[in-house]
Amino acid sequence: MNDFAGIRALVTGGASGIGRATADLLADRGAQVAVLDLDPSGVDKPLLAFRADVTDDASVRAAVTDAADALGGLDVLVNNAGIGAQGTVEDNDDEEWRRVFDVNVLGLVRTARAALPHLRSSSHAAIVNTCSVAATAGLPQRALYSASKGAVYSLTLAMAADHVREGIRVTCVNPGTVDTPWVGRLLDAAPDPAAERAALQARQPTGRLVTAAEVAGAIAYLASPLSGATTGTALAVDGGMQGL
Numbered sequence: 001m002n003d004f005a006g007i008r009a010l011v012t013g014g015a016s017g018i019g020r021a022t023a024d025l026l027a028d029r030g031a032q033v034a035v036l037d038l039d040p041s042g043v044d045k046p047l048l049a050f051r052a053d054v055t056d057d058a059s060v061r062a063a064v065t066d067a068a069d070a071l072g073g074l075d076v077l078v079n080n081a082g083i084g085a086q087g088t089v090e091d092n093d094d095e096e097w098r099r100v101f102d103v104n105v106l107g108l109v110r111t112a113r114a115a116l117p118h119l120r121s122s123s124h125a126a127i128v129n130t131c132s133v134a135a136t137a138g139l140p141q142r143a144l145y146s147a148s149k150g151a152v153y154s155l156t157l158a159m160a161a162d163h164v165r166e167g168i169r170v171t172c173v174n175p176g177t178v179d180t181p182w183v184g185r186l187l188d189a190a191p192d193p194a195a196e197r198a199a200l201q202a203r204q205p206t207g208r209l210v211t212a213a214e215v216a217g218a219i220a221y222l223a224s225p226l227s228g229a230t231t232g233t234a235l236a237v238d239g240g241m242q243g244l
């Protein structure tokens with residue numbers, strides 16, 4: 001399949017997990033792809049790699065400008081960089097709240113702000129945000145993380161409304177638990193990793209974790225002209241977690 005030929009894409013958090021699977025899939029399907037990441041050292045050709053911290057506005061601006069220059073413009077932005085947090089509202093202090101919102105919410109805003117002038121010049125511009133089932137389901141022990149992804153969901157709707165007349169579509173994917181290095185770290189830190197994995201699998205009616213490739217496929221669909229009539233909405237990739 002070469003349906004992304006001529007498309008120039010930037011994927012934040014593209015060095016690992018969902019972001020890496022997305023960057024690889026878009027490149028396999030013919031796109032020119034740049035990755036923006038805190039640590040892009042493991043990213044290799046044909047992907048272009050740019051080091052930036054989404055909590056640092058200057059580094060985001062520089063990386064987005066460099067990526068757009070290297071690609072000759074931008075058609076697709078995948079806002080995927082994110083971090084997790086566990087606990088109830090009693091467990092996370094103000095500093096943790098600021099840190100997670102700085103990455104998951106403001107990070108997305110900074111990247112979008114830097115990318116929008118480039119996307120406006122594209123004839124098929126799309127922004128796809130990696131949100132989460134946590135945005136719309138009440139999950140225990142995820143108060144801070146859920147709130148940050150709730151903001152990502154609201155931003156998806158607001159940005160879709162703001163930019164629809166400019167021809168820029170804005171959507172998000174809402175994954176359930178995805179088998180990525182992030183979840184690997186979560187399991188490693190659990191007292192009984194096997195029991196924790198079984199509990200995460202049991203949360204999803206399909207009885208298994210989502211794969212990064214499955215989320216990448218949904219992002220690719222939302223970034224492609226096949227979803228040209230779709231904006232301001234979320235696509236669940238959660239093993240039936242919310243719908244069933």
Ligand code: NAI
Pocket residue numbers: 012013014015016017018019036037038039052053054055080081082083084103107130131132133174175176177178179180181182183
């Ligand atoms: P991951 O930890 O495997 O990859 C995240 C990438 O983001 C890493 O390469 C990391 O270096 C980069 N990153 C983190 N902070 C950054 C910063 N300040 N600036 C630039 N890059 C930064 O994680 P995974 O699982 O692939 O998650 C990606 C996205 O998917 C996140 O937004 C997460 O909230 C979301 N998600 C993940 C789920 C899961 O179960 N793994 C479920 C639902 C959503």
